[in-house]
Amino acid sequence: MSDTFEDQPPQAPGQRWDARQYADHADFVPKLGGDVFDLLAAQPGERILDLGCGDGALTERIGKVGAEVVGVDASEEMIEAALARGVDARRIDAYQLPFDQEFDAVFSNAALHWMLDPQTVLACIKRALKPGGRFVAEFGGHGNVAAICTALIASLQFRGISAKHRHPWYFPTVEEYAHLLETVGFKVDSIELIARPTKLPTGMANWLDTFASPFFHGLDDDIKETVMDNTLNLLSHSLSDGQGHWSADYVRLRVTAHLPTA
Structure with a gap:
C-alpha cells in the first residue's frame, strides 16, 4: 500500500495534524467520546477497528476492556502518538482499508466528517466487518x-x-447518512443528530488553527491574520460570553448499524 495516498478522493488541502497541538487544544474530543464509547459496548475478546483513531486515547480505552483493538489513521504524527500509548496503531487511509471480514465492530469518533467520499469509506468498513x-x-x-x-x-x-x-468537512443529515448506510448494505439500528455546544478551553483562535487550516491554506500571513481577526470578531457576538470564554456550535451525528448475518 502506498504511503502517499495518491488514489484517495480529493479533499480540501492544508489540514495538517500536530499531536502536541491536538493534545493542548483538542483534548475535549476524546473526553466527549464517552457516550459513543458506551454505545460500542466492547466485549473482552472482540476484535475492533478504531477508524480515525487520532492519538489513540479512545483506542487505548477500548483495549482496556479486553478487546483486541486496531487503530488506523492517515496522519503519521497521530499514529506516532497512538503508538506511544502502546496501542496497535497503523497509518492506513480510510479509502484503502486492507481488512476483509476481520472485525466484530468498527468504531469511529470525530473523524468521518473529514472523509469527503462517505460511500467509499462505508464500503471499506463493510468489507472489514x-x-x-x-x-x-x-x-x-x-x-x-x-x-x-x-x-x-x-x-x-x-x-x-x-x-x-x-x-474541508462532510456534515450529513440523518436521512442522507441513513440512506448511504442502507445503500452499502447496513441495517440502521439508531441514528440521530445531537446539538452539543462545546466549551473551548483554549479559545476560538486555537480551535481555528487546529481544525480549520484549509480555510487559510495558501494565504499570505497578513491576509490570514486579517481573515482570522474578522472571523473572531463575527463569532464573538454568538460564541463568546464576552469574558474570553468561547464555545463551538457542535452538532453531532451518532449512529449504530450492523451487517446482516447472511
Whole structure:
C-alpha cells in the first residue's frame, strides 16, 4: 500500500495534524467520546477497528476492556502518538482499508466528517466487518459548526477570496447518512443528530488553527491574520460570553448499524 495516498478522493488541502497541538487544544474530543464509547459496548475478546483513531486515547480505552483493538489513521504524527500509548496503531487511509471480514465492530469518533467520499469509506468498513458485525460512530452532522463556517466564509469573501474549495468537512443529515448506510448494505439500528455546544478551553483562535487550516491554506500571513481577526470578531457576538470564554456550535451525528448475518 502506498504511503502517499495518491488514489484517495480529493479533499480540501492544508489540514495538517500536530499531536502536541491536538493534545493542548483538542483534548475535549476524546473526553466527549464517552457516550459513543458506551454505545460500542466492547466485549473482552472482540476484535475492533478504531477508524480515525487520532492519538489513540479512545483506542487505548477500548483495549482496556479486553478487546483486541486496531487503530488506523492517515496522519503519521497521530499514529506516532497512538503508538506511544502502546496501542496497535497503523497509518492506513480510510479509502484503502486492507481488512476483509476481520472485525466484530468498527468504531469511529470525530473523524468521518473529514472523509469527503462517505460511500467509499462505508464500503471499506463493510468489507472489514464480519457478517453480523456492527458499526458505531459519532461525527459532525448537519448544522455542525454552522456559525463558524459562515463567519469564515464571510471573512474570506470580504477579502475577495473564494471559499468554494476550502470547506474541508462532510456534515450529513440523518436521512442522507441513513440512506448511504442502507445503500452499502447496513441495517440502521439508531441514528440521530445531537446539538452539543462545546466549551473551548483554549479559545476560538486555537480551535481555528487546529481544525480549520484549509480555510487559510495558501494565504499570505497578513491576509490570514486579517481573515482570522474578522472571523473572531463575527463569532464573538454568538460564541463568546464576552469574558474570553468561547464555545463551538457542535452538532453531532451518532449512529449504530450492523451487517446482516447472511
